[in-house]
Amino acid sequence: MSEHSKKASVFIENEQRTSWHDESLWFVRKKRDAIAFKTTQWESLRNAASQIKDNVLSNLDIYLLEFETNAKKNGVTVHWAEDAIEHNQIIHQILNNHKAKKIVKSKSMLTEECGLNHYLDEHGIEVIDTDLGERIIQLRNEPPSHIVLPAIHIKKEEVGELFHEKWGTEKGNADPTCLTHSARRELRKNFDEAEVAITGVNFAIAETGGVVVCTNEGNSDLGCHTATVQIHCMGIEKIIPKTEHLGVFTRLLARSATGQPTTIYTSHYHKPRPGTEMHIILLDNGRSQQLGREKFRNSLKCIRCGACLNTCPIYRRSGGHSYHATIPGPIGSILSPNIDLKKYSDLPFASTLCGSCSDVCPVKINIHEQLYHWRQEIYSRGNLPKSKSIPLKITKSILENPKIYNVAGNFARKVLKILPEPIVNTSANIWSIGRDLPKPPEESFKEWYKKNKDE
Numbered sequence: 001m002s003e004h005s006k007k008a009s010v011f012i013e014n015e016q017r018t019s020w021h022d023e024s025l026w027f028v029r030k031k032r033d034a035i036a037f038k039t040t041q042w043e044s045l046r047n048a049a050s051q052i053k054d055n056v057l058s059n060l061d062i063y064l065l066e067f068e069t070n071a072k073k074n075g076v077t078v079h080w081a082e083d084a085i086e087h088n089q090i091i092h093q094i095l096n097n098h099k100a101k102k103i104v105k106s107k108s109m110l111t112e113e114c115g116l117n118h119y120l121d122e123h124g125i126e127v128i129d130t131d132l133g134e135r136i137i138q139l140r141n142e143p144p145s146h147i148v149l150p151a152i153h154i155k156k157e158e159v160g161e162l163f164h165e166k167w168g169t170e171k172g173n174a175d176p177t178c179l180t181h182s183a184r185r186e187l188r189k190n191f192d193e194a195e196v197a198i199t200g201v202n203f204a205i206a207e208t209g210g211v212v213v214c215t216n217e218g219n220s221d222l223g224c225h226t227a228t229v230q231i232h233c234m235g236i237e238k239i240i241p242k243t244e245h246l247g248v249f250t251r252l253l254a255r256s257a258t259g260q261p262t263t264i265y266t267s268h269y270h271k272p273r274p275g276t277e278m279h280i281i282l283l284d285n286g287r288s289q290q291l292g293r294e295k296f297r298n299s300l301k302c303i304r305c306g307a308c309l310n311t312c313p314i315y316r317r318s319g320g321h322s323y324h325a326t327i328p329g330p331i332g333s334i335l336s337p338n339i340d341l342k343k344y345s346d347l348p349f350a351s352t353l354c355g356s357c358s359d360v361c362p363v364k365i366n367i368h369e370q371l372y373h374w375r376q377e378i379y380s381r382g383n384l385p386k387s388k389s390i391p392l393k394i395t396k397s398i399l400e401n402p403k404i405y406n407v408a409g410n411f412a413r414k415v416l417k418i419l420p421e422p423i424v425n426t427s428a429n430i431w432s433i434g435r436d437l438p439k440p441p442e443e444s445f446k447e448w449y450k451k452n453k454d455e
């Protein structure tokens with residue numbers, strides 16, 4: 001069994017959880033559909049976004065240098081990090097320069113990708129995640145299970161228990177308003193104490209050198225406005241050429257993510273306030289390599305809206321942690337094999353290839369086709385386990401030879417008819433776990449057609 005299947009089977013043991021996880025995400029998907037249908041230019045926006053990103057990916061070096069030049073003109077310190085280690089070391093150095101022992105961080109999948117919390121924790125620096133969902137999973141010592149809704153796998157009753165245990169809130173109180181107020185009270189203290197604020201970046205504008213961060217809680221602003229040092233961490237693919245392009249993406253992002261017309265806060269950071277510092281870290285970490293992979297470079301268009309996760313029948317029923325990667329779901333299954341093909345070779349198979357992910361993607365990434373391409377790469381590079389590669393080879397030789405196909409079909413129908421059911425649906429046959437093999441038909445379609453074609 002693959003790693004994804006093993007972890008998914010743990011998740012689906014709790015049938016109730018599987019159902020409400022599925023339903024909650026489908027609810028978000030339906031909200032997205034409703035607002036997309038109301039937006040008359042929806043397809044034009046998707047086309048525009050995809051074309052802007054095509055331009056960015058073809059001229060990434062030029063836009064990155066333009067961005068750096070303009071950011072520096074604004075008084076921002078720009079750092080380049082080749083990988084996660086370098087990214088974390090740069091942050092550590094900035095913190096050391098300011099003798100900072102505590103930081104507040106707003107939501108950033110990139111710092112998750114780099115394992116920043118763990119790294120800083122090991123160096124004696126306390127990181128407080130300030131996005132409510134992120135804070136919940138941080139208190140539970142878990143990674144996020146969704147890129148937009150990090151705690152979607154947890155029920156409010158569990159949050160109530162957690163806050164009671166950690167912050168002494170009233171036992172049994174799972175009222176979302178009370179829980180949010182207590183989180184706000186706890187987080188305020190940290191905003192007051194932290195000297196450094198870290199944020200992710202949704203968009204970086206080459207022509208201005210500024211960065212844009214979209215949140216629903218305002219935690220990014222509060223952090224940056226109260227700290228004396230602000231650090232913005234971004235992947236090099238987050239660049240857009242001009243400010244006039246921003247509206248295309250902000251209109252698509254919130255609608256695709258949660259069905260909102262816009263995120264509550266769309267914060268623009270251009271320069272440090274007087275007496276403070278502003279740093280931007282540009283991280284590669286395998287992105288250049290992905291850019292060089294013809295079939296997969298489009299995945300760098302992703303604006304991390306999460307729509308492909310919400311619609312995916314596998315993600316909704318297997319939970320984000322089953323993907324054992326920073327970015328779960330369909331887009332993560334394309335990005336993760338780029339970082340470590342062997343470790344993540346199971347993920348492109350965690351899909352029905354139904355294409356729903358590609359249909360909802362606001363930047364028109366051909367997600368399901370790329371999943372299929374990864375399967376072919378994984379097979380041809382010998383990264384498929386024997387339990388899959390041998391049956392595939394046998395199937396291939398049967399399917400490409402009509403005579404063998406007919407004989408094999410006849411043989412299989414006869415054998416399946418004779419074999420007692422417990423032998424067919426044995427636990428050794430993984431396919432039959434949770435479902436039974438259908439009864440074989442009396443004859444093949446070809447045989448039936450021969451007899452009936454004149455009728």
Ligand code: SF4
Pocket residue numbers: 256301302303304305306307308309331357360361362363364365367
């Ligand atoms: S691949 Fe498309 S749908 Fe999925 S998170 Fe990225 S932008 Fe959204």
